[in-house]
Each structure stands twice: as C-alpha cells, then as structure tokens.
Amino acid sequence: MATAKEKAPKAPKAPKVKKQKEISQSKIEREFEKERAAHLKAKRAAYKAAKKAGTLDDRQLTSEHLGYLRRKAIFNKVWPIFRFLILFGLCFVILYPLIYMVSTAFRPSVQMTDPSVIWLPKSLTLSNIIDTWETMDFGPTLLNTILLNLVCSLLSVGVCAITGYGFARFDFKGKALMFGIVIMQIIVPPQITVIPLYLQWAFFDCFGLVDVLASAGATTFMGIKILTNASGGHYVSLIDNPIVMYAPAIFVNGIKSGLFVFIFRQFFKGLPKELEDAAYLDGCGPIKTFLKVMVPNASSSFLTVFLFSIVWYWNDYYVSSTFFISNHTVALALQKLSATLDQTLFNGAQVGTRKKIVWLESGCLLTIAPILVMYVFLQKHFTEGLARSGLVG
Amino acid sequence: MAETAVKTAEEVKAPKAPKAAKVEKAPKEKKAKGLRIPYERRKALYGYGFLSIWILGTIYFFLRPLLVSLWYSLNVTEVTLGEMKTQFAGIQNYIDAFRKDTDYTEALLAVLKDTLWRTPLIIIFAIFIAVILNQKFKGRTFARAVFFLPVIIATGPVITIINGDMDTSGYSGGADQFSTMFETDMAGALLNFLGVYNISDQVTEIISLMTSDIFNLVWSTGIQIIIFLAALQGIPVSAKEAASIEGATAWEFFWKITLPYISPMIVVNLVYTIVDSFVAPNNAVMTLVLQEASAWNHGYSAAMAWAYFLIVILALCIVFPIVNKFVYYEV
Numbered sequence: 001m002a003t004a005k006e007k008a009p010k011a012p013k014a015p016k017v018k019k020q021k022e023i024s025q026s027k028i029e030r031e032f033e034k035e036r037a038a039h040l041k042a043k044r045a046a047y048k049a050a051k052k053a054g055t056l057d058d059r060q061l062t063s064e065h066l067g068y069l070r071r072k073a074i075f076n077k078v079w080p081i082f083r084f085l086i087l088f089g090l091c092f093v094i095l096y097p098l099i100y101m102v103s104t105a106f107r108p109s110v111q112m113t114d115p116s117v118i119w120l121p122k123s124l125t126l127s128n129i130i131d132t133w134e135t136m137d138f139g140p141t142l143l144n145t146i147l148l149n150l151v152c153s154l155l156s157v158g159v160c161a162i163t164g165y166g167f168a169r170f171d172f173k174g175k176a177l178m179f180g181i182v183i184m185q186i187i188v189p190p191q192i193t194v195i196p197l198y199l200q201w202a203f204f205d206c207f208g209l210v211d212v213l214a215s216a217g218a219t220t221f222m223g224i225k226i227l228t229n230a231s232g233g234h235y236v237s238l239i240d241n242p243i244v245m246y247a248p249a250i251f252v253n254g255i256k257s258g259l260f261v262f263i264f265r266q267f268f269k270g271l272p273k274e275l276e277d278a279a280y281l282d283g284c285g286p287i288k289t290f291l292k293v294m295v296p297n298a299s300s301s302f303l304t305v306f307l308f309s310i311v312w313y314w315n316d317y318y319v320s321s322t323f324f325i326s327n328h329t330v331a332l333a334l335q336k337l338s339a340t341l342d343q344t345l346f347n348g349a350q351v352g353t354r355k356k357i358v359w360l361e362s363g364c365l366l367t368i369a370p371i372l373v374m375y376v377f378l379q380k381h382f383t384e385g386l387a388r389s390g391l392v393g
Numbered sequence: 394m395a396e397t398a399v400k401t402a403e404e405v406k407a408p409k410a411p412k413a414a415k416v417e418k419a420p421k422e423k424k425a426k427g428l429r430i431p432y433e434r435r436k437a438l439y440g441y442g443f444l445s446i447w448i449l450g451t452i453y454f455f456l457r458p459l460l461v462s463l464w465y466s467l468n469v470t471e472v473t474l475g476e477m478k479t480q481f482a483g484i485q486n487y488i489d490a491f492r493k494d495t496d497y498t499e500a501l502l503a504v505l506k507d508t509l510w511r512t513p514l515i516i517i518f519a520i521f522i523a524v525i526l527n528q529k530f531k532g533r534t535f536a537r538a539v540f541f542l543p544v545i546i547a548t549g550p551v552i553t554i555i556n557g558d559m560d561t562s563g564y565s566g567g568a569d570q571f572s573t574m575f576e577t578d579m580a581g582a583l584l585n586f587l588g589v590y591n592i593s594d595q596v597t598e599i600i601s602l603m604t605s606d607i608f609n610l611v612w613s614t615g616i617q618i619i620i621f622l623a624a625l626q627g628i629p630v631s632a633k634e635a636a637s638i639e640g641a642t643a644w645e646f647f648w649k650i651t652l653p654y655i656s657p658m659i660v661v662n663l664v665y666t667i668v669d670s671f672v673a674p675n676n677a678v679m680t681l682v683l684q685e686a687s688a689w690n691h692g693y694s695a696a697m698a699w700a701y702f703l704i705v706i707l708a709l710c711i712v713f714p715i716v717n718k719f720v721y722y723e724v
Contacts, residue, residue: 028630083525083528083530087525091539093607093611094539094540162443163446166442166447167444170440171436172436172437173437178447181455185451192462194458195465196459196465250446251451252450253451253454261447286443287439311544315548315549317550331550335550364551364554367551368549371545371546375542379538382545383537
C-alpha cells in the first residue's frame, strides 16, 4: 500500500486508481468463472469415464452434484428469457408516455378522434409544435430558464461542496445539531416555508437598508421602486426578480440543497484522510487544501450534483410559481399552457383537455427535450455518478 | 470570522516547520505560545468558516421562515398592504384542522394509507429490478438508462400532464389509458384462470389497486434502484465465490448473501421513499395546504402543514429503529 507521503503527489489521480481496481475485480471474476467451467467439464468427463469403466468412487461427482449442475444449467437457459420479458415489459411501461408524446405531438389534431389511428398517425405535421412554441413564447423562455438554471446550479454546487466539506472534516461545537438541520432541510417540504419566504421577498427591506435609503430620499433600491406599507415602513418587492432564486442558491438554500450537502459530506468523508494530512504537512492551509486537493478529487461528485441540480431547477415549478408571476421559466409556461392555449387557439373559450392533447403533448415534448438530450449524452454520469458520489455507504 | 480566518491562515504555516528541526526551534515556540490558538480550536474555527455561508443562509432562508410559519399556525392571519397581520389564537387552527375540516383528516388518512402499502412494494420492486440490472446481459446500459429516466422527468410538471391529473375531464393520455390494461377485470380474470373463484372482494380490490398503480410504481423507483445497484456492486467477490463453491442456488444466494449485504441500503431507501411520498407536491395533503394558502388562509394552511410534518417525523421515528434492528452491518 502507498504511504501518505507517496500518495500526496498522486492525489488528483485517486479516483482513477479506484476504477482500475474495479476493472481488475471483474476480470478476476471472469477468470474465476472460466476456471470453474473448465474444472466442471473435466469432472463431468471423469464421471462419465468412471461410469463407463464401472469404477465410480469418492473422487467422482455424486448424482446429487449432477442434479444440481443440471438444474443450474436449465436455470441459466430459461432465466435470460424471463429477464428479457420482464425488462421489456417494464421498459415499455416507462417509455409509454414518451412514445405517446412523440406519437401525438406530430399528428394533426383531427386524428386524435379518429378511431383508426392509435400509434402511427396518418400524416405528420409540425404545426402543433409551432403553435405551442409561439404560445409558450419558447425562445425567450428557454433562454431565461437556461440562464437562471445555470447560474443557480453553479452557485449551488460550489457552496454545497464547501458546506459538505465543513461537515465532513471539521469538529466543532454544535456540529450534530447543525447536521440535524441539514436533515431537516431534506425532510421539510417547501410548502411549509414558502409563504413566509414569499412575504420576505414581497416586502423585502434588506435588513433595514431600504428604510435608511428611503429616508435619505431615494426612490429606488437596486433599480426597483421603493414602496411604503401601512405602518410607514419601506420595502421593495422582489417578486419576479431572479434574485429570489439566486440568493438562496448562493446561501446553500436552493432547491434540494440539503440533499447536495449530504451527498458532498458523504463523499468527502469517504476520501482518505492521508490526502489532507499530506497537504497540511506540505504547508497548505485548510482552504488551499480544499481547493487544491479535495476539489480535484471530487470532480465526479461535482458533475453529478451539478447535473441533478440542473434537472431539479429545470423541473421546479412549485417554488418558481410562487415567486414568479410574469417571469417565465419553461416549467411554468408548461404549467400554464392549458390556460394560455384557450386564449391563443380557441379565442378564450374553455376547451376540454381532450381537444388540446396534441398541443399539450407537444408542450411536454418541448419542455423535456433539452433535459432528455442532456440525459442521453451524459447518462452514465447520472446513473453511475449517484452511486459513486457517496450517497451510498 | 473573516479576521480570525486570516490570522489563523498565517499561523497554520508556522507549525508546518520541518519536524526534525523541532528541538532547535523549541525556544522560539515557547515565545509565541501565548498568541497561538490550539490546533483543535483552530480546526473548529475553520469548520465554522466553511459553514458560515450555510449558517447565514439557513437562518434567513430556512429557520426564520420555518419559525414564522410555526407562528402563523398559532395565529389568525390577515394579509394587508406590506405586511401580515396576526392575532394569536393558540392551537385553534390545529383543532379546526382535525375536528372541523372533513377534507383534512380524510386526505391525511389517504396519504398515510397510500404510503403504507406503496413503500414496501417500491422497496421490493426496486430490489428485484436492481438484482436483474446487476446481472450481465446485452443492452444492460440501455435498460439502466430507461429505468433511471423517470427521475429526470417525474419531478417536473410533465408528469402531472402525463398522469392525466391536469384535467379531470377524461384525458385519454398516459397512465389512465395504460392502467386500463390492468383493470379489475384482468386481475379477476387472472384469478379465475388460476382456479380461484370465491376470493373475497377485498383481496381482489387490493390486487387491482396494485396492478392499476404499476405505472406510478415504476415511475417512482428510479433513485431506489440506483442505490440498490450501488449496494449490490459493493458485495465482495469473496462472498460470491464462497457461496458458489458451497453450491448455493440463486435463491439461497439472494436470501443469504444479497439481502444481508444490501440491508443497510434498505433502511436508506425506506427513509427516502417515505419522505419522498410524504413530500410529493401532488399528494392530497399538500394540495390541500396549497389550496388553503392560495385562499389567503395562511395561518390555517401553516397549521395543516405543521401537523402533517409532525406526523411524518413521528412515522420516521417509528419506522427507523424497527427496521434498523434487522440490518446486518459488516464489522
């Protein structure tokens, strides 16, 4: 085994070593399997030969052994078929809505009521997509969402890592209590805190700063008009301002931040302590150690958390629908799509969902398309990243 | 905080002097002793430094709103221009929620019941799928990608549209259409086929409930499957080897090797599933809370949410120790 001294210069390469070990492990397994198969073959041949010669003794396999081997062989033949059926069925269940979505999004609305059309439409059209694109104002909405998403996710990942490291490697008074609060952040649904938060944002006085500015004669605060409440206090309304998403993200309280802190803490706890000790001995302070030694080692964790953060921010409509009224994100636009379709396509008449399916499904398709594309290319980081990033174990 | 951080940062470098020269430098160290903060305390200070952002944010964005909402739940609230007017009412809101509101207790029981029968199913299903996905076969990567796909989509508004919840007026898409394939008739027909005729209605009902919910079941197991998969990959080769030398069948292998090894993750998944199911924004209680909040009954809505939250905590407190007893930890 490498000593602490040897490990120090290799520090950033640690995960790769782990990977190699895994590969070699599966290789060993394969070799073991081969060896065993060869051995069994020889044994079986010996049994046959012995039976022919009539010299069965203790060295040969018993009939019990043979029965076991036969049963195993049958199982190994039948099981893959069952496995295929099970997986095929369940994959179908999962992909069903997606297939349905694609199938409906590109067919003319008339064909929804045509009983002869189930999966394959008689003709394809792009008009649904175009209509929905215009209704959702998709171009600007998409840009707005991407900007919001990237900024929040980047901030969130950075600060969550810092916090996670603090929890993983330092001992101080009240740590248990604070970690309890992190667990609380995971468990407490946003529904509980969202109303006080709404009030904090809607009547934001920036810890009294707005009052001071207002009494000094200012009419705007950060470009937002200062308002006065019933009891004479001054405030600004930050509703619809992207700050309501950025500020919690930078202070480790963005969407699912509790979970991310937890993941990082688990990951950093799993890294060998020698890494840091080596860095300390070489004269790094804790901050430098964190940046130069721990962060490069945690790159897979960073990527995973970043991807999940993007997905969750993308999908979030609960928090953003509370704070945003006219500031559209893709998820919000989709949420309101049914109502806006009534306005744009049906002249304000209330139309049943049945008539709007094609547009709704194209809306869904547009909404998940960016995430889906990302998922297709980075699939491995999603599925294996979560497992490796230390959430487990 | 920042000042001490800077100060300690300078000091950290000092004790890093080569240890071999310790004897020489001993007198110097004595001089500086009064100024120095002991190593343990310095590390503690750094700990606070690393957590400072989180502490600030949590106080303003989490603890304060949490306490304020607790306060609202004890008050009759009224929204006026620029502030929330409160009038203390004790636990009246809670009493109303449980004794006057017919919807609330009903929704609460529905959610509890739902969680109670769905959680074990989800866990069993996730173990089953994880064991399958852990085997070697062609197209495994694809299958894994598909099973994890719901996690990417299911948290967004797309799922509500897919689920057909968005409009009650007969939306023929997604789950509704799909689950008709597994309706009561099918369960009944299957039982008849197996020669079971006079089975009680309740059992049939439960079976049909499970089968018609298979869509939601599959769609809410993504994370659990991943966690189990990772746990399965952590089973040491030596254990597998030993089992196969001893001639364990796949069945025995599952019960005697797989299950004990992944049991710690069962606890993790159990807690995750329970929390996930309680916190889901589309469950009955959450909808009710939201509905009251948008009707400007903030105090009442907060009371509902808090009562619900306490029940969730209680449920976790009951489940966790019980399950923890059956867990096998490798020493």
